[in-house]
Amino acid sequence: MVTNAATVGRSGVHDFILLRASAVILAVFVFYMLGFFLITPEITYDVWLGFFSGLCTKILTVLALFALLIHAWIGVWQVLSDYVNSSFLRGVLQFFFAVTLLSYLVVGLLTVWGV
Template identity: 40%
Template sequence: MRVRHSTNLTRNGLTDWIVQRVSAVILAAYTLFIMAFFMCSVDVTYASWTGLFSNLWVKVFTLLTVFSIVAHAWIGMWTVFTDYVKSTAVRAFLQIGLFVILFFYFFTAVLAVWAV
């Protein structure tokens, strides 16, 4: 049985692999950045947190990280679904559900980061 590649991210296994590795590096870098902020801050307050996120580069880094989470999750779950869910209808339902969740997550993050 051949699995159609209409719902993977890049239609190329090597590119998907590279996207997952790059997204993992971005996620690790962001985790280290946030950990360093907490470790270097004497008292994390609302003012210090909003001060951090008032920087354009922090907003861009945060959205790049959120996009990396979405891409990483999509590729990983697409792989799991195509490997373990043999029913096309069930796999399509799961992929649509995952798409809706990731879409909601991404745009909620955009609104949270760029809120006035």
């Protein structure tokens, strides 16, 4: 049996709740973006820049980024624990995906906040 040391949560119930909460946050973000695209008649660079300059959009985008990364990490852990039997290979793959997701987080934060 695979241990639970590499998951985001501490138990299956915690992971379940994190997955559902992150899915709700992602759904809210998708509907927020859809609303923008449906309401805005013409999308130019200035309109897009103005939309992402708003604090509400920045906060919701960062929340969606965190939700996506949590969702992805739990999914990767579950798939690797189910299909990769070698502990060493599973550890290497988990490390690779962890570094990849952390780099996505850094790039996403720098993109949203314009640092």
